[in-house]
Amino acid sequence: MTGGPATPTTDRRAPAPGRAAHGTGPGMSTTARTAAPRAVAAPAALAPRARLLPALAAVYRAQLSRARVARIPLLFVATFQSVGIMILMRGVVDGGTEAHAVVAGSSVLVVAFVALNLLAQYFGQLRAGGGLDHYATLPVPPAAVVLGAAGAYASFTVPGTLVTALVGCVLFQLPLAQLWVLIAVIPLAGAALSGLGAALGLLAPRPELATLLGQLGMSAALLLGVLPPERLPALLVLARDLLPSTYGVEAFARTFAPHPDWAAVLVDLGVCAGVGVVSLTLATWAYRRAAVR
Amino acid sequence: MDRTDPAPAPEGEAVCVVRDLVKTYPATRGRRGAPAVPEVCATDHIDLDVRGGEIFGLLGPNGAGKSTLVRQLTGLMRPDSGSVRLLGHDVVRHPERAARLLAYLGQESTALDELTVSLAAETTARLRGLDAPAARAQRDAVLDELGLGPLASRPLKKLSGGQRRLACFATALVGRRPLLVLDEPTTGMDPVARRAVWAAVDRRRAEEGTTVLLVTHNVIEAETVLDRVAVLEQGRVIACDTPSGLKAHVAHEVRLDLLWRERPPLDVPEVAALRDSAAESGRRWVLRLAPDEARAAVAAVTGGSAFAALDDFTLATPSLEDVYLALGGSGTGLVKT
The missing domain is CATH 3.40.50.300 (P-loop containing nucleotide triphosphate hydrolases)
Known part of the structure; x- marks a missing residue:
């Protein structure tokens, strides 16, 4: 039943099926044999790769657009949740550093909601649904896909974070002058949390697990970020120190002081940046691993 | 480019x-x-x-x-x-x-679902290494070629299954x-x-x-x-x-499809004889026969009391499905529309 090696043919062990066994077998047909291909002389030229920055920009733009279409209601939820928490906490805390922690924690919570929770869900579903195939069959650097998506989700948190910070400052009579620091806090906390979210989404074996981990991460950011650390038990303070969003919260909270300790703010933001680099690298590795199974 | x-x-x-x-x-x-x-x-x-x-x-x-x-x-x-x-x-x-x-069109469109048709094509072209003007030009050319122009600003998710599939096909064509x-x-x-x-x-x-x-x-x-x-x-x-x-491997056969009104008239001896070689599914019988056998079978079912029980029949030359079955395929799951 077999022709030469160049003939596309039936497997040697194919059962010779009853009625096809007489006459010429399909692999023996003259058409297949006479048209046997010649060997290829030299490999064909490869199309160019997409370069990192243009590809990153294209992914970012596409992700921002789909976030706009699909995620605006969720951004409202995130903002209302944070504003609601601040209103609740107004009866509990009595100004001072506790108020700083509540406002900063609630603002960064919006970042955690979108960048950590929603991005983990997105990558979990993309991976489970075969959506990664689309990117994996394009000559695009893995980092462009991960950074583009992470950047878009982080950018998407900007309006919610600003609104929360503004409402918080009004509620707790805090100065608005230092809110410019959000220009650094949002991208750096965003990098750390979206990198974590992307890594969780791409590493979780099942999409439900990715969703669960994203939710847990956000709950942790809520509990450990919003509640003033002075009131937490020692074990939770340790957990709080391990959570990357904490450093975004701390950096932002410090700027409400009459004379902010800018060195400490820089250190906190540096931790965010470091976690961001590590988690985004991990997420890129996870993407590469998930793309070729 | x-x-x-x-x-x-x-x-x-x-x-x-x-x-x-x-x-x-x-x-x-x-x-x-x-x-x-x-x-x-x-x-x-x-x-x-x-x-x-x-x-x-x-x-x-x-x-x-x-x-x-x-x-x-x-x-x-x-x-x-x-x-x-x-x-x-x-x-x-x-x-x-x-x-x-190569360009690959997979079965899933998850990665593109929430993008507009236009942005899906443009982004894919960019990720295939085209610069922005080339990506836009190919996007426009391909959407125009496939008649997707009127749908260009709609998200894929909002399209019907066939339209969405066509939009995904467009993304496979951009960036040659x-x-x-x-x-x-x-x-x-x-x-x-x-x-x-x-x-x-x-x-x-x-x-x-x-x-x-x-x-x-x-x-x-x-x-x-x-x-x-x-x-x-x-x-x-x-x-x-x-x-x-x-x-050509099954050229010696023709396929006869019989659809009975209620049940096959097994009291007619010719029909009863055909049953042995028929693949039955509900009221439908599919027979693969030599041309002269098929002629005889058609004569039998279109005459007398058998015809009264017959709803519809077709006589066709072999299709690839018949080839597939003749080669020993399991015969389920192929689509004929």
């Missing part, structure tokens, strides 16, 4: 050469709600040659291993053993090169590639969209010498558009030839 496009393979040269490819899915232990699955050999020592400029089909029912095979050809899955060469490049060793040689790998591209499409797809494929073949590897379980499509077809069954290629070459 034409300068940087990979050159199409000269006519007749092997574009895709597969040798002794094997992929086995390991057995899984049963869990709650999920029964244990034994080891499955999804790609069982497959050899294939796809030549430059041809439309080559992989035909088989669901689960025959078509998509698994295609995922190994596109660098999405590593085979256990064997070799895959695309346009002279070893894709098993360098899976990342596949993306620079010498090899198109299309996994059931026309699923859910109306005839107008299908015509647009095949016209676009033919144009690229004529103008650029594009090679197409098509996965399908639709026998009618396979017969009309393919130059050659490999028939897959349980991970093996059970036949590979032109559609007419394959049909």
Whole structure:
């Protein structure tokens, strides 16, 4: 039943099926044999790769657009949740550093909601649904896909974070002058949390697990970020120190002081940046691993 | 941008050469709600040659291993053993090169669902390495060519299944590639969209010498558009030839479909005799007979009391489905619309 090696043919062990066994077998047909291909002389030229920055920009733009279409209601939820928490906490805390922690924690919570929770869900579903195939069959650097998506989700948190910070400052009579620091806090906390979210989404074996981990991460950011650390038990303070969003919260909270300790703010933001680099690298590795199974 | 496009393979040269490819899915232990699955050999020592400029089909029912095979050809899955060469490049060793040689249309559109048709095409073109003006120009040209202009600003999610599929097909065309790998591209499409797809494929073949590897379980499509077809069954290629070459193997047969009103009139001796060779499904009988036997059978069922019990019948020359069954295929899961 077999022709030469160049003939596309039936497997040697194919059962010779009853009625096809007489006459010429399909692999023996003259058409297949006479048209046997010649060997290829030299490999064909490869199309160019997409370069990192243009590809990153294209992914970012596409992700921002789909976030706009699909995620605006969720951004409202995130903002209302944070504003609601601040209103609740107004009866509990009595100004001072506790108020700083509540406002900063609630603002960064919006970042955690979108960048950590929603991005983990997105990558979990993309991976489970075969959506990664689309990117994996394009000559695009893995980092462009991960950074583009992470950047878009982080950018998407900007309006919610600003609104929360503004409402918080009004509620707790805090100065608005230092809110410019959000220009650094949002991208750096965003990098750390979206990198974590992307890594969780791409590493979780099942999409439900990715969703669960994203939710847990956000709950942790809520509990450990919003509640003033002075009131937490020692074990939770340790957990709080391990959570990357904490450093975004701390950096932002410090700027409400009459004379902010800018060195400490820089250190906190540096931790965010470091976690961001590590988690985004991990997420890129996870993407590469998930793309070729 | 034409300068940087990979050159199409000269006519007749092997574009895709597969040798002794094997992929086995390991057995899984049963869990709650999920029964244990034994080891499955999804790609069982497959050899294939796809030549430059041809439309080559992989035909088989669901689960025959078509998509698994295609995922190994596109660098999405590593085979256990064997070799895959695309346009002279070893894709098993360098899976990342596949993306620079081919465009792949998978079955899923998850990555594009929330984008507008226009942005999906433009983004894909950018990610295929085109600069922004070239990406926009190709986006416009392809959407225009496929008649997607009126839908350009709608998100894919809001489109009907066939329209969405056509939009995904558009993303496979932007940023020219010498090899198109299309996994059931026309699923859910109306005839107008299908015509647009095949016209676009033919144009690229004529103008650029594009090679197409098509996965399908639709026998009618396979017969009309393919130059050659490999028939897959349980991970093996059970036949590979032109559609007419394959049909020649069963040219001595014709297919008689009988649809009875309520139940077959088994009291008519001729009908009772036919039952032995009929494949029954509900009120329908399918018979594969020699032409003279078929004539006799038609005479029997269209005369006398048998005709009163007959709702409809068709007599047809063999299709690829008949070839598939004659080759020993399990015969379920092929589509005939």
